[in-house]
Amino acid sequence: MKTVTAGVLEIAYHETGPLDGKPVILLHGFPYDVHAYDEVAQQLATEGWRCLVPFLRGYGPTRFLSDETFRSGEQAALGADLLAFMDALSIPSAVLGGYDWGGRAACIVAALWPERVRGLVSCGTGYNIQNIAMAEHPVSPEEECRYWYQYYFHSERGRAGLAQNRRDLCRFIWRIWSPTWTFDDATFEQSYLAFENPDFVDIVIHSYRHRFGGIPGDPALQPIEALLAKQPDITVPAVVLQGADDGVDPPDAIDYAASHFTTPFYERRIIPKVGHNLPQEAPAAFAAAIRSVAR
Numbered sequence: 001m002k003t004v005t006a007g008v009l010e011i012a013y014h015e016t017g018p019l020d021g022k023p024v025i026l027l028h029g030f031p032y033d034v035h036a037y038d039e040v041a042q043q044l045a046t047e048g049w050r051c052l053v054p055f056l057r058g059y060g061p062t063r064f065l066s067d068e069t070f071r072s073g074e075q076a077a078l079g080a081d082l083l084a085f086m087d088a089l090s091i092p093s094a095v096l097g098g099y100d101w102g103g104r105a106a107c108i109v110a111a112l113w114p115e116r117v118r119g120l121v122s123c124g125t126g127y128n129i130q131n132i133a134m135a136e137h138p139v140s141p142e143e144e145c146r147y148w149y150q151y152y153f154h155s156e157r158g159r160a161g162l163a164q165n166r167r168d169l170c171r172f173i174w175r176i177w178s179p180t181w182t183f184d185d186a187t188f189e190q191s192y193l194a195f196e197n198p199d200f201v202d203i204v205i206h207s208y209r210h211r212f213g214g215i216p217g218d219p220a221l222q223p224i225e226a227l228l229a230k231q232p233d234i235t236v237p238a239v240v241l242q243g244a245d246d247g248v249d250p251p252d253a254i255d256y257a258a259s260h261f262t263t264p265f266y267e268r269r270i271i272p273k274v275g276h277n278l279p280q281e282a283p284a285a286f287a288a289a290i291r292s293v294a295r
Helices: 034-045 075-088 101-112 141-146 148-153 156-164 166-177 185-196 200-210 219-228 256-260 283-293
Strands: 002-006 009-016 022-027 049-054 094-098 117-123 238-243 266-271
Touching: 002 075, 009 034, 009 075, 022 034, 022 075, 022 101, 034 049, 034 185, 034 283, 049 075, 075 101, 075 219, 094 101, 094 283, 101 117, 101 219, 117 283, 148 156, 148 200, 156 166, 156 200, 166 185, 185 200, 238 283, 256 266, 266 283
Parallel strands: 022 049, 022 094, 094 117, 117 238, 238 266
Antiparallel strands: 002 009, 009 049
16 A cells, blocks of 8 residues: 555555556545455556555545645545546546546546546446535435435434444445345455544535535635536546446436537446446456546
8 A cells, every 4th residue: 555645635545557557546435445446456457557546535544634624525525636646646647437436536537637537437327426506406205215324414413323333334335235245244344444534424424415515615625616516528438337236326227427428439338236336346347347448
């Protein structure tokens, strides 16, 4: 594991493969960590890729440089962190791959700074940039039910629950979001260590409260949020991966996100017998998607 000073953070990351290899940055989600990409990185590194897998803000050994920095979990923060990470490592452009929070960071950089992105692999809905202005509009009862954890985190009871019961809560989420993935105790505990970061609770709570417009974000990030409010299109080569058994974000029959990908190369691939944690459940499919967009 390595660390680098990037923006407001000292970012911890895993690096695999040759230093002069084609760079690919792989980004985890909530509540997961860098180990989601262990097999993906191993596969790509043996083919000559330089694989970089950072811990997001609030996870693992990644730390804020100042106690005074706003502990924001908003989408603009994730995108800004990724761009700062690339700048700190002098990476002019890379293939980006991510899911959940990591997919959001990757989509943001691809949309706002396309010259920095050679290709994109995004999971779940695919276009993971939040439309906060629409957050007050209800969706179907079935979809609302899947968002129970977000509403839970809006309350102080939910904050206390995450702080006091984070192991059981995160493990429960793993189980219901990936109902056909049989993971063992060692696999979960390896990732659970990342959730003991001192900023984990604050970052998670802010993320889920901000995305509904209920609390303000970091004023320093408002210019990025203003750009994201316009729901910018993604113009780089892209593959969207969706787990057929995803318990929180199941694929729709219609690819509603496709209209946001104005690129000559775009594919949606639905992976059978796979849930939400797609790179860890189906590393070969994820690695294949990375190869597809590296043009």
